[in-house]
Amino acid sequence: xxxxxxxxxxxxxxxxxxxxxxxxxxxxxxxxxxxxxxxxxxxxxxxxxxxxxxxxxxxxxxxxxxxxxxxxxxxxxxxxxxxxxxxxxxxxxxxxxxxxxxxxxxxxxxxxxxxxxxxxxxxxxxxxxxxxxxxxxxxxxxxxxxxxxxxxxxxxxxxxxxxxxxxxxxxxxxxxxxxxxxxxxxxxxxxxxxxxxxxxxxxxxxxxxxxxxxxxxxxxxxxxxxxxxxxxxxxxxxxxxxxxxxxxxxxxxxxxxxxxxxxxxxxxxxxxxxxxxxxxxxxxxxxxxxxxxxxxxxxxxxxxxxxxxxxxxxxxxxxxxxxxxxxxxxxxxxxxxxxxxxxxxxxxxxxxxxxxxxxxxxxxxxxxxxxxxxxxxxxxxxxxxxxxxxxxxxxxxxxxxxxxxxxxxxxxxxxxxxxxxxxxxxx
Amino acid sequence: xxxxxxxxxxxxxxxxxxxxxxxxxxxxxxxxxxxxxxxxxxxxxxxxxxxxxxxxxxxxxxxxxxxxxxxxxxxxxxxxxxxxxxxxxxxxxxxxxxxxxxxxxxxxxxxxxxxxxxxxxxxxxxxxxxxxxxxxxxxxxxxxxxxxxxxxxxxxxxxxxxxxxxxxxxxxxxxxxxxxxxxxxxxxxxxxxxxxxxxxxxxxxxxxxxxxxxxxxxxxxxxxxxxxxxxxxxxxxxxxxxxxxxxxxxxxxxxxxxxxxxxxxxxxxxxxxxxxxxxxxxxxxxxxxxxxxxxxxxxxxxxxxxxxxxxxxxxxxxxxxxxxxxxxxxxxxxxxxxxxxxxxxxxxxxxxxxxxxxxxxxxxxxxxxxxxxxxxxxxxxxxxxxxxxxxxxxxxxxxxxxxxxxxxxxxxxxxxxxxxxxxxxxxxxxxxxxxxxxxxxxxxxxxxxxxxxxxxxxxxxxxxxxxxxxxxxxxxxxxxxxxxxxxxxxxxxxxxxxxxxxxxxxxxxxxxxxx
Numbered sequence: 001x002x003x004x005x006x007x008x009x010x011x012x013x014x015x016x017x018x019x020x021x022x023x024x025x026x027x028x029x030x031x032x033x034x035x036x037x038x039x040x041x042x043x044x045x046x047x048x049x050x051x052x053x054x055x056x057x058x059x060x061x062x063x064x065x066x067x068x069x070x071x072x073x074x075x076x077x078x079x080x081x082x083x084x085x086x087x088x089x090x091x092x093x094x095x096x097x098x099x100x101x102x103x104x105x106x107x108x109x110x111x112x113x114x115x116x117x118x119x120x121x122x123x124x125x126x127x128x129x130x131x132x133x134x135x136x137x138x139x140x141x142x143x144x145x146x147x148x149x150x151x152x153x154x155x156x157x158x159x160x161x162x163x164x165x166x167x168x169x170x171x172x173x174x175x176x177x178x179x180x181x182x183x184x185x186x187x188x189x190x191x192x193x194x195x196x197x198x199x200x201x202x203x204x205x206x207x208x209x210x211x212x213x214x215x216x217x218x219x220x221x222x223x224x225x226x227x228x229x230x231x232x233x234x235x236x237x238x239x240x241x242x243x244x245x246x247x248x249x250x251x252x253x254x255x256x257x258x259x260x261x262x263x264x265x266x267x268x269x270x271x272x273x274x275x276x277x278x279x280x281x282x283x284x285x286x287x288x289x290x291x292x293x294x295x296x297x298x299x300x301x302x303x304x305x306x307x308x309x310x311x312x313x314x315x316x317x318x319x320x321x322x323x324x325x326x327x328x329x330x331x332x333x334x335x336x337x338x339x340x341x342x343x344x345x346x347x348x349x350x351x352x353x354x355x356x357x358x359x360x361x362x363x364x365x366x367x368x369x370x371x372x373x374x375x376x377x378x379x380x381x382x383x384x385x386x387x388x389x390x391x392x393x394x395x396x397x398x399x400x401x402x403x404x405x406x407x408x409x410x411x412x413x414x415x416x417x418x419x420x421x422x423x424x425x426x427x
Numbered sequence: 428x429x430x431x432x433x434x435x436x437x438x439x440x441x442x443x444x445x446x447x448x449x450x451x452x453x454x455x456x457x458x459x460x461x462x463x464x465x466x467x468x469x470x471x472x473x474x475x476x477x478x479x480x481x482x483x484x485x486x487x488x489x490x491x492x493x494x495x496x497x498x499x500x501x502x503x504x505x506x507x508x509x510x511x512x513x514x515x516x517x518x519x520x521x522x523x524x525x526x527x528x529x530x531x532x533x534x535x536x537x538x539x540x541x542x543x544x545x546x547x548x549x550x551x552x553x554x555x556x557x558x559x560x561x562x563x564x565x566x567x568x569x570x571x572x573x574x575x576x577x578x579x580x581x582x583x584x585x586x587x588x589x590x591x592x593x594x595x596x597x598x599x600x601x602x603x604x605x606x607x608x609x610x611x612x613x614x615x616x617x618x619x620x621x622x623x624x625x626x627x628x629x630x631x632x633x634x635x636x637x638x639x640x641x642x643x644x645x646x647x648x649x650x651x652x653x654x655x656x657x658x659x660x661x662x663x664x665x666x667x668x669x670x671x672x673x674x675x676x677x678x679x680x681x682x683x684x685x686x687x688x689x690x691x692x693x694x695x696x697x698x699x700x701x702x703x704x705x706x707x708x709x710x711x712x713x714x715x716x717x718x719x720x721x722x723x724x725x726x727x728x729x730x731x732x733x734x735x736x737x738x739x740x741x742x743x744x745x746x747x748x749x750x751x752x753x754x755x756x757x758x759x760x761x762x763x764x765x766x767x768x769x770x771x772x773x774x775x776x777x778x779x780x781x782x783x784x785x786x787x788x789x790x791x792x793x794x795x796x797x798x799x800x801x802x803x804x805x806x807x808x809x810x811x812x813x814x815x816x817x818x819x820x821x822x823x824x825x826x827x828x829x830x831x832x833x834x835x836x837x838x839x840x841x842x843x844x845x846x847x848x849x850x851x852x853x854x855x856x857x858x859x860x861x862x863x864x865x866x867x868x869x870x871x872x873x874x875x876x877x878x879x880x881x882x883x884x885x886x887x888x889x890x891x892x893x894x895x896x897x898x899x900x901x902x903x904x905x906x907x908x909x910x911x912x913x914x915x916x917x918x919x920x921x922x923x924x925x926x927x928x929x930x931x932x933x934x935x936x937x938x939x940x941x942x
Contacts, residue, residue: 011520013508017481020894021603027889028934060904063515067481067900084455087492090538114519178460179912179922183936245446263763269447270455281459285489285915288908296901296933306604309936317912320925323938 010115015040018069021305033304043069047302050136051075052125052152054101056282057142057174059091060291062105065140066113068299073109074119074136076128077102082243088284125152130159133169138302140294141173142287144280146201146366147415149173153186153194154336154418160189172297174290178281179317183293184328185301185309188337192311192328195336195418199364219259219266223275226254242277251276289315331364335420341408346399348426352380353395359411365420367413374403374410383414400426450541457493464802465919466494470541472918473497475567475594477551477583479504479527481898482601483573484516484535485907490914491535497543498535499567502528503550513900552579561586565593569914573599574898577853584818588613595917598818599910600845603894604933605887606906607845609942610913610924612815618916618923619806631772632665632715633680638768643667648697656699660765661709668694668709669716680717687717729812777804811923821927821942822846822873829874831941836883838939841930843870844887848895861895863888890934902933909938 015022022040025033033039049070051061054077065073079101081092091108092101102120109118121128125148133139133155143149153171161167171186173194186193211217212224231240231251241247252272259267273279293313300308315323333342342365346355352372359370372379379402380394381387394402403409403424411420451458458466472495476483479502487498506522516534517527528546536544551572554560564570570587572580580598587593588611595612631639643666646659672681672690681690691710698706781800785792803810822828832839847869851861866888870880909929916922927942 011508011511011523014512016507016509017513017894017897017899020897021899024893026604026893026934027886064901064904067513067515083449083452086453086539087455087457087494090488090492093537094540112515112519249446270451270458273455274459279456279459282456283460283489283912283915284492285908285911288485288489288904288911290908292901292904292908293933293936296905297936299901300934306934313936315938317909317916317922319923321909321913321929321938321940325935325937 015069022303026306028307030304030307039303039305040069043299043302044071047137048072048074048135049298049302050133050139051142052139052148053077053142053144054091054105054120055079055085055142055144056088056284056287057176057291057294058101059089059105060287061140061142061174061295062091062109062118063113064292064295065298066109066116066118068295070298070302071116072119073116074121075102075106076121076123076125077105078122078124088282088287090284130155133159134167136169138298139169139171140298141171142291142294143173143175149194150198150416153188154416156186157188157193157337158417170301172294172301174294176282176286176290178283179286180315181286181290182312182314183290183297183309184312185297186311192330193334193337196331196334196338197312197328198366201363201366216258216262216264219255219264219268219271220275222255222258222262222264222267223251223272225258226251226272227276230254240276242273248273248276286315286317289317336418341421341423343423343425345425345427348398348400350399351396352399352402355399356380356395365411367411367420368415370411370413372409372411374407377402379403379409399424454494461915461919461921465921468919469494469915470496472568473499473566474914475499475501475564475570477501477570477572477575479514479531479546480573481510481514481900481903482599482906483571484514484531485903486571486573486599486910486914487535488516488538489907489911491538491542491544493915494539494541495918497545499545499547500528500532500535501547501549501551501554502526503548503553506530513898513903515900551575551583555579555582555586565590567594569594569597569917571597571599571910571914574601577849580818580849584611587611588817595815596818597910597913599906600849601898601902601906602845602848602891603897603899604890604902605841605845605931606902606933607842607928607930608906608910608913609818609928610815610917610926611818612813612917613817618811618813619809619921630662630715632662633669635666635670636772638772639663639666640670642768643670648699653699655761657703657705658761659705660761661705661712662765663761664694664697664706664709665712665716668697682717687713690716725811726808729810732812777801780804813924813926815926816942825875829878832874832878832881835939835941836881837932837937838930838941840881840883841887841932841939842928842941843873844884844891845930847873847888848891852895858895861892863892866892887932902931905931905933
């Protein structure tokens with residue numbers, strides 16, 4: 001038996017397990033599957049895959065891909081290793097704390113699994129251009145940031161050229177929180193995309209400022225008081241660094257004093273850090289499940305050896321094992337893959353400022369710092385400063401003064417590589 | 428509060444002293460799920476894993492990282508070229524020909540210096556054949572077995588089921604894209620279903636204890652000063668509103684939409700100024716009056732457990748002991764008073780619980796750790812009892828299996844196909860004898876010749892015939908996560924483990940439960 005390749009590092013029987021799948025089809029395998037040498041050659045010698053994130057999911061993804069036979073793997077991560085990563089990011093050790101995740105992870109994989117090439121990039125996904133993303137057959141994301149997911153999703157949707165089938169890069173995305181997680185397959189412009197499902201995200205808990213300032217009842221209120229009100233008051237322009245233990249320590253002591261004053265229990269160092277950093281609980285086992293699901297889909301897509309996920313798998317492990325596999329539907333008015341303008345109904349007396357507040361809060365939009373224009377007319381721009389200053393007076397104007405009923409407003413934000421079209425109706 | 432610079436420095440330095448130690452920082456992301464109590468349980472656990480397959484080492488990886496106390500990996504075989512290709516916890520080609528267990532253990536141990544681990548180069552079948560081996564196996568806190576030969580698993584499961592003191596067993600079987608695992612627990616274990624959450628238990632609004640009712644009735648709303656009026660806790664407002672409503676409605680609670688609306692209006696009508704937020708809050712929380720069961724149904728079901736010696740009516744209020752009260756109410760003097768009222772009630776009910784325990788189960792009450800009673804009472808709203816069944820007991824009830832095959836064909840077919848595969852693998856070491864036909868014949872003989880098999884059986888069997896001995900890296904990792912999650916829930920006794928066979932299909936990416 002041969003391996004379908006002769007690259008260095010391989011040994012007879014190395015892929016005994018995986019080859020049982022690649023040597024013959026199963027009952028649910030597409031007829032286009034080319035069992036045997038050809039598919040092995042593609043997987044092991046030709047397929048190029050990009051992993052975004054070398055953290056909790058990323059470490060698992062790299063190991064699974066390498067064992068499955070992917071040999072040309074690239075990984076991007078802008079973070080360095082922290083001690084709190086070590087309970088799950090199993091390619092890192094105590095001695096690696098402070099080192100770039102992408103570089104340490106790539107070296108570990110190449111040492112452990114011979115013949116696999118992992119190319120790390122220590123930096124942001126936004127540093128790379130379309131040509132860079134075009135070189136890959138598949139992209140897998142193990143990210144903890146909504147912003148980064150929206151960016152890569154929109155970038156891959158924009159990359160699709162109907163004349164060139166190679167330009168469609170399947171995007172596999174995973175995410176976890178505690179004992180829960182989800183994995184999904186996105187075929188840009190074909191299936192529902194990340195932006196289509198933005199309203200599925202949990203709304204972050206926000207406490208009203210008057211409660212924080214006047215009537216705290218929860219330990220979280222005291223911590224918010226320390227970080228939102230006291231920090232800027234005492235430290236002026238000095239920015240709060242949530243990774244600096246001295247800063248967290250200061251917040252903790254201020255929040256503790258506040259809690260004592262209001263007889264509130266439960267302010268702890270860990271809660272303080274959790275609230276200001278918005279920490280999401282994370283464990284090795286859930287990451288293992290979700291990363292395995294992502295890599296399994298990548299393997300099936302790369303080899304056509306079995307049907308792949310259509311298109312969303314979610315798992316909840318808190319009370320028994322519950323999972324749900326379903327097809328998430330595309331949104332016709334998705335700003336990234338839909339093409340149609342999004343209808344919004346607003347009051348005739350609404351100011352531009354109020355419309356901006358709504359855009360920031362609305363679950364299916366969530367644009368942090370939107371800039372607005374209508375045709376060639378600037379409504380409000382967040383940057384550059386001169387333009388911001390010039391358009392600032394418009395914030396107090398009514399939208400209906402600037403845009404006619406049924407007119408379109410274009411919303412952009414520097415963090416997002418797409419614009420959103422709103423069709424305004426006054427009620 | 429005015430802040431001087433010297434105070435800042437003092438506060439900053441004392442706070443730095445309070446910064447968590449390295450261990451707490453390392454485990455921070457998991458302590459938010461199972462707290463120090465769960466971590467302590469993990470650290471005192473001793474886990475036995477049988478076979479050093481890719482799946483087994485994946486499971487262990489996810490237990491070593493969060494910090495179990497000790498693991499033992501048993502395997503008598505040598506690393507094959509295939510093992511070296513699919514197991515991350517081997518040194519590739521260099522491990523070929525060496526002991527699987529001995530090669531894997533150091534690579535697992537380096538994941539977490541505080542975890543102890545050892546390799547035992549023995550055959551499980553031989554261990555089970557001696558008394559000392561059998562006794563040794565029962566000395567762990569949890570046993571996990573992957574793809575062991577069917578007669579060996581059956582023997583192991585029977586041994587562990589035999590005595591209530593024996594550890595639970597997780598049986599894991601996989602081939603290609605299909606897998607299942609089963610938890611065999613002979614003891615009934617209790618779990619806290621949702622520990623460390625802010626899920627608010629009943630506030631006893633519709634079943635107030637005397638101190639609560641008295642407070643609500645004593646309120647002199649007309650002559651109260653406006654500040655106090657604006658700070659009556661919403662719970663007290665609701666207790667009072669319910670009390671008044673019942674008097675006017677022959678003791679009944681609001682049920683129809685119109686009644687609920689009228690009730691809410693009665694709450695708002697108590698306002699003396701429009702901006703009294705406590706009355707708005709009471710109106711928003713009015714759903715508790717009609718939606719909050721006194722005792723969750725999972726909990727009331729516990730009172731019919733066969734182990735209970737007599738029907739238990741814990742108190743005349745038919746409510747669960749009060750946990751320490753929720754943080755929602757921690758503010759201002761009225762809230763401090765409210766908190767105290769609930770605390771006192773909780774303490775009184777805990778004492779009552781202990782008295783009942785001593786009365787009904789005198790022997791148990793002597794033996795049980797008082798801390799455990801406290802934890803139990805505190806979590807009484809989230810208690811679940813997990814009752815295991817012996818390994819393969821479900822499969823012996825042919826009628827049940829047959830009806831399951833039509834009710835949940837996909838899950839049942841996958842389970843039956845995996846059982847058939849185990850049977851065939853135990854009969855012959857010749858893999859070529861594992862075919863679609865031989866697997867189907869086995870499934871058919873299992874359910875009886877007159878049962879028509881659904882197409883899901885063909886789907887499952889086809890996948891197993893394709894890859895009967897494949898321990899795929901992705902399936903190993905997936906199972907590694909699933910089984911470790913269950914092991915953690917069992918060891919920490921937090922969250923709820925799965926009951927029955929948990930079946931996985933990674934072609935269509937689903938999980939399901941049968942049995």
